[in-house]
Amino acid sequence: MTAFYESQLVILVAASVVFFVVEKYFLRKTSSQGSSAERNAPPSVVSGLSRRYLFVYTIIMGADWLQGPYIYSVYREQHGLPERSVALLFVLGFLTAGVAAPFVGVWADQYGRKRIGMLFCLTYSATCTLIQFHVLPLLFAGRLLGGFSTAILLSVPESWLVASANSLSFSSRDLSTILGRAALASSITATVAGVVSNKLVERTALFSSTFIASGALLLLGLVSIGMIWSENRGAVTSERTEVLDWRRVSEAWGIVRADKRLLVLGLTQTIFEGSLYLFVFLWVPFLQGSKPSTGTRTHALPLGYIFSCFMISMTLGSIIYTSIISLSRLDSSASFNDAGPSASLSDSVAPESEVHHPTADSHNDHRSSATSARRSRSNPSHSAHDRAITLHAKLSSAVCAASALALLVSVVDVREHERFWAFCTFEACAGIYYPVQGMLRGRLISDEHRATMSSLFRVPLNIFVTVSLLTGVSSARRFVLSACAGLLLCSAVVTATVLVRSTRGVPLASLRAS
Template identity: 30%
Template sequence: MTEGILNFDLDPEHEFQLSKKFKAFQIQYLAVYLTVMGADWIQGPYLYKLYNSYELDLTQIAMLFLTGFVSGAFAGTAVGSLADSWGRKRVCIVFCFTMMSAITLRLVNSYPLLFLSHILSGLSTALLYSVFESWYVSEHTSRGFPAEWRSRTFALATLLNSVVAILAGLLANLLVDIWGFRAPYIASMVLVGLVGLMVTTTWSENYGSNQFKDIDLMRTLRSGLTTMIKSKNIMIIGIAQTFFECSMYIFVLLYIPAIENATKGDDLPLGYLFSTMMIAVMVGSMTFQLFEQQAKTGPRFFLHFTEDRLLTMALGLASCAFMLMAYHGNTSTTTLLMAYHMFEFTTGLYYPSISSLKAEAIPEETRAAVMTLLRIPMNLSVGLIMWHVDDMSTAMMFSICGIMTSVGCFLVIAFYRH
């Protein structure tokens, strides 16, 4: 597989010029990535409260989440897989239209329209977490940057994403105080419109092995599935992603009801809580960057902390955090908050680790197809658990998350190979 410029020595002048071009490219990508993530983050702190204001109960809210995950598994896979042949830039623009439509519908207090909103947002989320990254990896390679520089971008993206999330939480709190629960969603629409403008005017188009003239969904999916089956590393990465992100989305649904139950219904500044959790994510991403830098220039001890081992660290710590939530969350608010922040720290480790491993393992010609296929088990697993939300206590669901992340940790340790 072609990886652009790989491992060889550059003369200082050439390296300086290449580094300068790489930083400009990073800015081009991160400007879009951070804006789109800001549009996503600003919706997070008050989604549960918005639906409460519509007089929806937890079961109804869980059904909306379920709709989104099922949509992501099927519609998201179909559209995301076409990005390799239709063009990743084009599909990023499709994301902007679907996301804008989803947010607009979310502002209407009508349960059928909210279902449609989550169908569109499920599609949008599948594209957000596959096509944007696929565009970056392809463009990084085609511009001739060293493959090992990709981890720099993923680590920096996670770090800055945490900063954006902190600011989004503070802004969401301020907007709600002034204009009510719908205000963050209007702000999100503005940001999504800005993303569409930046992608249209600053990004070039790139493809996998097939061009726009040769669009065949079933062949693209078969090709992606064949690539997955032939690579044990891709399968292990996919299982780890399924277990971690399935747990993460269940956490997103449950963390507000759990903390409200622990505090006996006291009014909480949820935007500020969200911001402090995002600080924990930022610390996790900074930890990843520290290990990455030390592995290159520091003591030999740090050579052991490769991306797969940092991924196992994230999965293992996440398992501990969920067990704390499950067994002490109902009795100790302090323990629950500690567990929340511990889990968010692991997400800061997880995202640059898993992104680096996927960039290394997945071939360019089927990248978007494979990345969307890898999200199907996660979407279906979350949907299955949410379908039974009435049958399980919060502690039981947190326990399931703890078991999933611990199994993921074991599988990466046992089966992933460089």
Template identity: 30%
Template sequence: MAELDIYWIGLLALLPGVALVAGRKLILRSLKRSTDPSEKDIVGDQRQREALAKDFRRTFLQVYLLVMGSEWLQGPYLYSVLRDEKHLSPNMVAILYTATYSTAALFAPFTGILADRFGRRAACLTFCAIHSLSSLSVLSEAIPILVLGRMLGGVGITLLWTAFESWMVTEYNARGLGFGQTAIRLSDMFGIMTTANCINAILAGVLAHCVVLALGSKTDPFMLGLALDAGAALLMLRTWKENRGVGAAMAVMEGEINSTSEGVSQRKSSWFRDLMASLQDRRILILSMVSSCFEGTIFLLMFCWPGALKEAYSRGSGRDQDSKLLPYGVIFANFMAAMVLGALAFNILMRRSRSLADPSCSTSTLPTALLSSSLMLAGLCFLAAAFAKSELQLFVAFLLLEACNGMYVPSIAYQRGRIVKDSGRASVYGLMNLPLFLFVIAALLTTAEDGGTHRFIIFIFCAVLLLIAAVVSFIGLRDSQEGKGDFIEVPGFDKDVDTCEEEKV
């Protein structure tokens, strides 16, 4: 067990930091409520708006965290199941991963469009069904079934990355929460999603490790994920309303659009125009390029880190790397703990910028600066990983990479939420993911080799790509954020600094 100490020590060192930073707000808020009688004076419409905002947050997060928990239970063990339990070659594992992202690339242009047309809730329910079938496929030893399962997983990825966030943003706008001066802003929702999701992933990683130790098979976390998918589907059926394009949904509620063929044709025409206008927006092209670079390199990291850590252990100890029994769930929990610290840093910086600086400046330039900074630092971390000599150095570089990931996720989500129109949000998100899937496919086709020299080249390539993306994002997005009206206003980012509330964690 001594050889595994660095991962347990890392987790024990990170968890107090996560608890301290995340819990600080809750403690301060409770003290403020107990000593500040002014909060008791909040009555009428404001109290009702706050209650609606909290109900919306709870309604979304309880479903979102269940489906993400299912994914996090399985993620750390997929590579190990294929390599260690099914004894597939590195080349075959790469082919299975490629099947996932090839399918995702094929369906990316269509899943978002179908979600906008037939409903985002329906798309989320479809994800639960597809993800469950994909999980069941790992029980089989037959290559065709494993390939089919990975292909279903690819469809699931496109739904997971488009439908849930699209439902949340559209529902947030439809309820008028941002314009109602509630304490939960849209940027706060992105920060809350990332923070809660990372804490969720920490718990899922440790739980998956315990399940594997108790039951003896690395396929057992996949079966536990089935129960979470089923619970999420039941909650969606009970608590979520369907939404499509916000323009059409709001018009239907107000009785402004009739059910005639002419009205339907007008809605389709408006949706198509919005979609085409979005795809011609230079900022959306920049975001697609940035997300392809960052998220693609993170996928390569997830594919490479088990072998990289094993090889570093072998190099430092002189033992065969197959003797290294990595606690995959614990390492994954470390990664997620680092990621949640990055997300909390985003929350804190955004809150302080709203309270200390000119709000019209902070809400337009700071997210871009944070996005570019996370890309730049991630590139430097990949350089450090490429030249790391010991297992500990490599592990620390990976932790820092995940911290950058934690800051990147709410930053890019803020940019997407600000730029993309609600009427075609899921469609645009799906198309924006297409370059990412193509990038991952091309990268996976080069990862059949399993040697350290090959991983060194991959890490150097990732570093260069991220440094380029950092420069492009800073130049391309900064110039368009001067308050000239070409951005879609994000509900909740008010011009009045006095309306800023304490950040919700």
């Protein structure tokens, strides 16, 4: 059994190398010939920010990935907890992340993303320590800290990167490239982490040994953030130092309500990432309960190698994304500051009488499109802005549809190897999804409320995961994955009919709520 998964890992690694070489030395070279004439930021500046971000991002994601293959096994097998208790621990983590999300976003915008990033390393290290003890209150405390840390991890690093890129006038292509590389680096790191975690468990016979290694990486991440990241934060709108600035939260929510494209972004994030988090809880028991494709199962599944296969599949997805960006030949001269959400009000927003509101009739669509067309002719950067959003909206819709199909196959086909490959396909879709979603957020959400709004999107996400886990997944695994597939199909349709069609509209994300 181990031999099968080792061979699949070798095949996936070889495929990733081939795709990477083709993208780097053929597609990217061809694309750069038609778009390198003009840049907003010097290549040295772009590469410098890319190195600083990716170095830290790789360390902290490596720490997170080391925990991935065996977090279920630590609770279920090492500590001997019933599956219902394991589900409650997962629920506590997601619920804490949902409650903490608005606080984390506001704190990051107010007090600085670098400072909150360092706080993440400390709290996540404490999580790795507490999970070592077979004491239920300490395990619950660890999940509380883990949920809080997750809320930071999934919003603050990206906010730091996008704000830094905006301040340096990066082009759409430059930011897309860094986001694609981040997804690639995360996937490669996760692949290595899966193999390392498998070896650690084999040597120590303790599932929790992977958390010790994770804690060591987090301490390295703490030092790295302190030394190489500069501080940035959202625009300061108040001198108050409240624990939670409700005015900022209210402004962010008003912006989301005013722009239906942001509502679609939030819907997609809730459904896709919610499905992914449920998958994290379900993939181990789902594969363990499958029918062996050949012979009978005589040994435990090599979870570390399987996890590495999933992560290298995500690597393939990120390479596919960067290849699509290279082939699309997005205008590298269109920076965020030219046409993005942080653009000036006079440049990026039509007169109030011409703004398309969600409650307006279809006639406003034509007026908004005409306004956008006039802007595009007078300023080519707006045309590039529209094309970038349209491309990523189409990719978002396609990824949701493909993910739904993969989950449906895993539910219908009970054979182990077929389920394994369906899960690999789902992970490949995740490799495309993260840079796509990051780019859309970067184009549509203003710097002032970036972390706050990203955290607001996580509130319904964590509610969705919490409710799903509380339904009793041990007896309803097939139903949960089937429901996720149905919701992903709905998200694909909504994105195609709303976000793609609305990309010619005005970027209302730069407006503040009145």
